[in-house]
Structures are given as structure tokens and as C-alpha cells.
Amino acid sequence: MTEKISEDQVKHVAGLAKLKIDDDQLPYFTTQLDKIIGLFETLSEVDTEGVEPTSSVTDQVNVMREDVAEDWHQQQALLDNAPDTQDGYIRTPTIIDESGENE
Amino acid sequence: MNYFNESLTSIHEKLAKKEISAKDLTQETLNNIQAVDGDINAFLTVDEASAVKDAEQIDQNGIDADNGLSGVPVAIKDNMLTKGMKTTAASKILENFTPMFDATAVEKLKSFGTVTLGKTNMDEFAMGGSTENSAFKVTHNPWDTTKVPGGSSGGSAAAVAAGEVLVALGSDTGGSIRQPASFNGVVGMKPTYGRVSRWGLIAFGSSLDQIGPITRNVQDNATVLNAIAGHDQHDLTSSTKEVPDFTSTLNKGVKGMRIGIPTEFMSQGLDDDVKQTVLDAADEFRKLGATVEEVSLPHTKYGVAAYYIISSSEASSNLQRFDGIRYGRRAKDVKNLEDLYVKSRSEGFGDEVKRRIMLGTFSLSAGFYDAYFKKAAQVRTLMNNDFAKVFKDFDLILAPTAPTPAYGIGEDVSDPMTMYMNDVLTLPVNLAGLPGMSIPAGFSNGLPVGVQLIGRPYDELSVYQAGNAFEQDTDFNQQTPKMGGTN
Numbered sequence: 001m002t003e004k005i006s007e008d009q010v011k012h013v014a015g016l017a018k019l020k021i022d023d024d025q026l027p028y029f030t031t032q033l034d035k036i037i038g039l040f041e042t043l044s045e046v047d048t049e050g051v052e053p054t055s056s057v058t059d060q061v062n063v064m065r066e067d068v069a070e071d072w073h074q075q076q077a078l079l080d081n082a083p084d085t086q087d088g089y090i091r092t093p094t095i096i097d098e099s100g101e102n103e
Numbered sequence: 104m105n106y107f108n109e110s111l112t113s114i115h116e117k118l119a120k121k122e123i124s125a126k127d128l129t130q131e132t133l134n135n136i137q138a139v140d141g142d143i144n145a146f147l148t149v150d151e152a153s154a155v156k157d158a159e160q161i162d163q164n165g166i167d168a169d170n171g172l173s174g175v176p177v178a179i180k181d182n183m184l185t186k187g188m189k190t191t192a193a194s195k196i197l198e199n200f201t202p203m204f205d206a207t208a209v210e211k212l213k214s215f216g217t218v219t220l221g222k223t224n225m226d227e228f229a230m231g232g233s234t235e236n237s238a239f240k241v242t243h244n245p246w247d248t249t250k251v252p253g254g255s256s257g258g259s260a261a262a263v264a265a266g267e268v269l270v271a272l273g274s275d276t277g278g279s280i281r282q283p284a285s286f287n288g289v290v291g292m293k294p295t296y297g298r299v300s301r302w303g304l305i306a307f308g309s310s311l312d313q314i315g316p317i318t319r320n321v322q323d324n325a326t327v328l329n330a331i332a333g334h335d336q337h338d339l340t341s342s343t344k345e346v347p348d349f350t351s352t353l354n355k356g357v358k359g360m361r362i363g364i365p366t367e368f369m370s371q372g373l374d375d376d377v378k379q380t381v382l383d384a385a386d387e388f389r390k391l392g393a394t395v396e397e398v399s400l401p402h403t404k405y406g407v408a409a410y411y412i413i414s415s416s417e418a419s420s421n422l423q424r425f426d427g428i429r430y431g432r433r434a435k436d437v438k439n440l441e442d443l444y445v446k447s448r449s450e451g452f453g454d455e456v457k458r459r460i461m462l463g464t465f466s467l468s469a470g471f472y473d474a475y476f477k478k479a480a481q482v483r484t485l486m487n488n489d490f491a492k493v494f495k496d497f498d499l500i501l502a503p504t505a506p507t508p509a510y511g512i513g514e515d516v517s518d519p520m521t522m523y524m525n526d527v528l529t530l531p532v533n534l535a536g537l538p539g540m541s542i543p544a545g546f547s548n549g550l551p552v553g554v555q556l557i558g559r560p561y562d563e564l565s566v567y568q569a570g571n572a573f574e575q576d577t578d579f580n581q582q583t584p585k586m587g588g589t590n
Contacts, residue, residue, distance in 0.1 A: 010461065017419060017464040018426070018444045019457055029458065035520050036462060040408050043478045046485065053480030054487060056310045057296050057536030058340035059560075065336065077203035083433035090429055095440045 004037040005030065104131040105139070105266030107583040111323040114269060115171045125166065125174030129158035129218050132176045136220070136267050142586060144242045145252075145262035147181050148189050149221035157218045164216075171326050173216035178262045178271040181222035182229055183209055183314065184303040188219065192305045193237040194227045196425050196432045196451025206303025207338065208272060208314045208331040215330045223258030223271060227453045228422065229279055229307045231255050232525050235516045236455045243512070244286060245584040246550050250509040253283030259317050260287040264551075264584060270327055271317045276308045277410055278505070278529025280315045281541035285504035285553025288543045288582065290324045290570070291317045295561045296536030297342035299328075300335030306421040308414035309340075311533040320580055321542065321571040325349035328563065344561055352564050353571040358392030360569060363497040367403035368528055374507040376547035381503050384544045384554045384573065388501065391572050398497060400489040403531060405482050407523055410530040412466045412479035418456075419463025425451065458519060487535040490557075498565055500557040503528055504541040508550040528555065538563045542570045543579035551579070 005013075010030045014021045021029055075088070084091040106114075117123050123131075133151050140146055154176065167173040179185055182192040184202035191197045205213065213219065226236035234242045234257025242257045244250040245265035252261040256273030260283035263271050273280040275293035284291025292315040299314045306312065316327035332346045364385060369378060385395040427433035427447030434446030452460070466475035493500065506525060515521050532539040537560060541553035558566040574580055 005465070009465075013461050013465045013468065014457075016468060017460045018423075018441075018448050019452070019460065020445050020449045021457070029454075029461070032458060032519055033461060033465070036411065036458075036523070037465070039520065039523075040412055040466070040475055040479075043405055043408050043412075043482055044474075046402070046405055046478075046482050048478060048481035048485070051481040051484050053477055054483040054534075055480055056340065057487070057534075057560075058310075059297055059342050059344065060340055063339040072204065074203040077201070078429075081200055081203075081430035083427065083431075092428055092440060093437055093443055 004034045004041065105135050106269045106319065107266040109269060110320055111171045111175065111269060111326055114175060115173070118166045118174045119168050125158040125161040125218065126155060128174060129154050129176050129220070132220065132268065139265055139267055139586070142243060142248055143245055143261050143265050144240045145223055145258040145265065145267060146178070146221050147191060147193065147224050147239055147258065150188050153188065154218050154220045161216050161218065167216060170215055172212070172330055174218065175270060176218045176220045176268060177212060178220055178223050178259060178268045179209055180225055180256050180259050180271070180273050182225060182274055182305040183272060185209055185219060185222065188222065190222065192228050193225045193239055194451065194453070194456070195238045196448070198432060200430055204303065207300035207335045209303065211331045212272070217270070220268065223262055225258055226255035227456050228305065228418070229255040229274055229276055230418070230455050230459050232278065232282055232522055233516060234258060235512065236453060238453055241512060244509045245586045246288065247509070248586065249511055250550065251286070251512050253286035253505070253509060255279040256317065257283045260284050260289055260291065263287065263289045263317050263319060265586060266583065269319060269323065272314055273317050274304055274312060274314050275533065276311045276414060277526045277533050280317060281529050281539055281553070281555055282505045284317055284541040286509040286551065288551025288580070289317055289319055290321055290540065290542050290580065291315065292324050292328060292540040292563070293532065293538065294328060294332065294563055295538045297340055298332050298538070298561065298563070300338040300341045302335055302337035308417040309421060310417060311414055321567055321574050322350060322353055324540070325353060325567045342561070347564055349563055349567055352568045355568050356391060357388055357569050357572045360393040360499060360565070361497045362388055362393050362395045362499045362501050363398030363493050364395060364501050365400040365403065366397050367400050368502040372506050372524070373503060374547065376545070377503045377507060377552055380545035380552045381501065381554050385501060387573060387577065388569070391576060395501065398493045398500070400493065400531065402482060402486045402489055403527070406486060406531045406534065407527050409479040409482040409486065410526065410534060411462065411523055412475050413483065413534070415459045415463035416466045416476050417463070419460045419467065422456070422460055455519065483534045486531055490535045490537065494559045499569055502555045502557065504553040504555040505529070508547045508552050532557055536560060538566050540566050540570055542573060545579060
């Protein structure tokens with residue numbers, strides 16, 4: 001079987017999607033994705049010369065609304081779902097890596 | 104109480120005549136769920152306190168004699184937001200998420216006086232066809248508890264089939280209402296894309312997702328769609344088309360209707376009993392006065408590839424929002440923001456969700472976009488043209504819903520390719536945005552088999568009309584499961 005996607009490519013794609021695949025899981029995911037991408041490639045049999053792509057089948061075109069903010073009065077409920085909050089704000093860890101490991 | 108021999112009509116009569124109060128009905132329904140659901144595992148959350156409170160409120164307001172949904176307990180698939188009621192999409196990443204508003208479909212249903220009992224199990228983020236991809240539990244098919252209930256709306260379909268509820272909402276991106284309806288011997292409708300608002304439905308494939316009803320019979324299904332359909336300013340793809348009364352043509356029969364059976368849907372890989380069920384259904388429709396002929400949807404064999412590229416691409420984009428910041432699971436011991444994103448997502452998503460995100464990210468990435476995403480979107484056009492051509496001469500399409508009856512728990516889950524191929528008969532309907540409904544039409548070794556009726560865009564009326572004609576002249580939907588011998 002020709003390889004459609006390599007372990008390195010799987011690692012790269014996972015990185016783009018902010019996922020980490022552990023090394024011991026890599027062969028498992030790579031084999032599966034390779035098979036599925038092989039299926040994807042059967043589309044090359046179809047002549048699509050000059051065919052417009054379909055991205056949506058909605059019957060609505062250019063739906064507009066007034067650009068006004070609505071207050072749903074749900075601040076506390078929103079904050080209750082956040083993993084870490086302080087003084088009505090959502091807290092995140094330090095953005096700058098201070099460990100020096102990922103330089 | 105169980106709902107095996109009930110319908111919205113019979114329950115409404117009891118409520119309107121005050122033979123039972125909404126509160127007592129809710130309480131008895133909850134007691135039955137308590138007794139039955141240990142074997143089925145249809146529910147992820149049952150909120151007894153809020154259900155009883157809502158039912159009391161309905162009793163206080165009085166049952167509306169003209170509204171068949173007033174006081175009826177319902178179940179909601181766990182990917183629809185329910186205000187104040189935990190909503191997880193069966194994912195660890197949303198394990199502790201409590202929405203601050205209702206999905207529009209849920210809100211509309213509530214405005215008709217339904218009582219939300221709880222949330223049903225599903226494949227994580229609706230990705231799967233057996234409900235085995237749930238992060239929390241495995242749902243069992245009430246007809247044979249060693250079998251899967253189908254998916255991804257497996258909990259909703261099993262809850263209806265097991266007589267736990269009369270009405271459940273599901274969602275359908277590639278067959279997730281119709282296939283479990285087929286596996287469980289119940290009626291499941293995926294309406295036209297845009298018919299029901301997607302606001303508050305946790306997005307999977309935004310150009311494909313639709314919410315729809317799962318019920319014991321066609322009339323109940325049409326009644327529920329009446330309640331949840333219509334334009335919503337919060338979903339800009341929801342249609343402004345007028346919503347007809349979907350029950351208005353139920354009894355008009357199928358005389359003179361032209362029904363097509365796609366040759367490509369009846370070919371290789373189809374279980375013999377399933378094939379025979381469709382042929383028998385065709386004969387039934389002929390008997391009732393319709394003409395049934397073979398038609399062709401020539402691009403069918405490319406559907407699985409096109410669908411998995413498009414739906415995974417949309418999913419990879421939609422699921423970016425789960426980053427551990429504002430809600431959902433946040434990983435511990437992280438060094439920085441990047442680390443927080445990666446760890447939270449890697450711990451929070453299951454394998455199937457990771458696979459789909461990676462397939463989508465790959466299909467959209469630089470250098471591959473034209474060969475994969477764009478190509479799939481072009482094939483989608485060709486598939487949709489195939490349908491449009493058929494619908495010039497035919498009113499409806501009749502087809503098998505799934506290639507096989509329900510299979511064993513654990514049988515398919517290890518091989519995603521097998522799982523994906525099982526969607527071949529349902530996903531073309533999503534790509535084209537058409538209405539499609541699965542109705543019970545036969546049995547294979549004691550397991551239900553459904554057939555699918557597919558209509559023109561926004562012509563749910565014809566789908567319901569034909570479905571009801573079939574149901575009235577057959578008794579497949581009156582059979583009830585033994586639930587692994589417990590009934």
C-alpha cells in the first residue's frame with residue numbers, strides 16, 4: 001500500500017489542530033488516517049472540470065441584522081462555566097513561557 | 104408508566120380529560136426510566152427536580168386542549184443546549200458545562216408546554232453511528248441489549264423504542280437521526296436544511312447539521328416538527344419559508360405519487376433482509392396507489408469520501424472553540440497558553456473526534472485544499488444535481504436507511520472505515536439538504552429494519568403523507584421490544 005500520510009505528517013497535522021498524539025499512539029492513528037485518506041483519493045476519478053463547489057445548501061442570501069449588542073444578563077452563569085476566574089474575569093495561565101523549555 | 108401503546112393523541116386525551124396530571128405523568132415517566140434505563144443507558148442526565156417543577160407549572164396553567172404537546176415529557180439529545188441543565192455532547196471536554204440558554208428547538212418545544220426530563224446519550228460530538236463513541240456510557244438497543252442502538256442519536260432513539268418517552272429530539276449530520284430510528288424501530292425525521300434552527304445545537308458540520316424529532320409514529324413526528332420548525336434570527340441559515348402544518352396532509356394517501364428507488368442504494372453491501380424490506384415497502388406503496396420505479400443517483404459511491412472530507416473539515420473548524428479557556432475542561436500543570444490548549448484538547452477529546460479533527464485539518468491545509476476540500480465540494484454539487492434530476496420526475500425517493508440491522512456492541516468500533524461506509528445511504532441526503540425520514544418497515548431476526556423516504560427541499564409534507572399511509576396499512580410500528588427479556 002502506498003503511503004498517503006506519514007507519521008511525521010500526522011504529527012504536523014495534529015500540531016496545527018492543537019492536539020498532541022503520543023508516540024505510542026502514532027502508528028495507530030497513522031494507519032487509520034492513511035486508509036481513510038486513501039478513500040478520499042477515489043474522488044480523483046470524478047470529472048469535476050468546471051463544476052462549482054457547494055459549500056452550503058441554505059436558501060438564505062446575505063442575511064443582515066442591526067449591529068447592536070444584546071445584554072443577556074448571564075455574566076455569572078458564564079463565569080460559573082469558566083475553569084478559573086477572578087474579580088469577574090476569566091483567568092488564564094501566563095502566556096509567555098517562563099520555563100525556557102520551549103524556546 | 105411506559106409509552107409502548109401510547110401516542111401524543113392518547114396521552115393528550117388523558118391529560119386534557121384530567122385522567123392524569125402533568126405532574127403525575129412526569130413522575131410516572133421518571134419512575135419508569137428509573138426502572139428501565141439501567142438496562143438501556145439511554146440517558147446521560149435525568150433532572151427529576153426540574154422536570155417535576157416544570158410539570159407542576161403546566162398543571163397550574165392548565166393543559167391546553169388545542170395543543171397536543173402540552174404536558175408531554177420529552178428527552179433531548181445531549182448536544183442541544185438546555186438552560187441550567189448539564190450539556191456535554193458526550194465529551195469529557197464538556198463534562199461540567201451548564202448552558203445559560205436553551206437551543207431554539209428546545210425553547211420552542213418548551214413554549215408548547217413540554218417537560219424536559221433529561222439529556223440522551225450520543226456519540227461524542229455526534230461523530231459515530233453506534234453511540235459507542237460516548238465518553239460516558241454504552242447505550243443498548245432495547246430490541247436486543249447486546250446490539251448497538253445506532254447513532255449518533257442512539258440515546259434518543261433507544262429511549263423512544265424502550266417506551267421511556269414518547270418524544271425525543273435528535274440531530275442528523277450524516278444519518279444520525281434516521282439510522283438509529285431504523286435500528287430501534289421508531290420514526291426519525293431529518294428535516295430540510297434550514298427548516299429547524301441550529302442555534303444552540305453544538306456544531307459539528309454546519310452545512311449538514313439539522314435537528315429533528317424521533318417518535319413512535321408519523322403523526323407524532325409531524326406534530327413535533329410543527330413545534331420546532333421556522334425561521335430564527337439567531338441562525339442565519341434558517342429558512343424564512345412559511346412553515347406548513349405538517350399534519351395537514353397526513354391522510355391524503357399516496358395515490359398518483361411517483362416514488363423512485365435508487366439502483367445504487369440497492370447494490371453491493373446491502374443485507375438481504377434489508378433489501379427485501381425495501382422491495383416489500385415498494386409493493387406496499389404500489390398497492391396503495393403509487394407508482395414505484397428504479398431511478399439512478401450515479402455519484403452515490405463517492406458520497407462517503409465527499410461527506411467525510413466536508414464534515415471533518417467543518418468539524419475541525421467548529422471544534423477549535425474547545426480550548427480550555429472560557430468553559431469546558433482545562434488541563435492542569437500547564438506551562439503556558441499553547442500548552443494549555445494542546446493538553447486540554449488532547450485530554451478532553453476521544454479518539455474518533457481527534458481523527459475527524461485531523462482529517463479535516465489535513466483536508467483544509469495548504470497544498471491539500473484543492474485536491475480534498477474543494478474536490479469534495481464539487482462532487483457534492485454533482486450529487487445534488489443527481490437528486491434534482493430525479494425530483495423532476497418523482498415526488499419521493501424510497502431507500503434503505505442503513506445497509507444492515509443493528510450490529511453487536513463492540514463489533515465495528517475498532518475500524519473507523521467500516522463505520523464510515525455504513526453512512527453511505529443516509530449522508531447524500533445531508534449533502535443535498537433534503538428532508539429524509541426513516542420509518543419502521545420490517546424485521547430481521549427480531550431486529551427492526553427501517554426504510555427511508557426522501558423528499559424535495561422543504562417538502563416534508565409529502566414525506567409525512569407517504570409515511571403515514573404506509574404506517575396506517577402496516578403494523579411494524581406497533582411491535583414492541585422485549586428489552587433483553589426484562590419486559
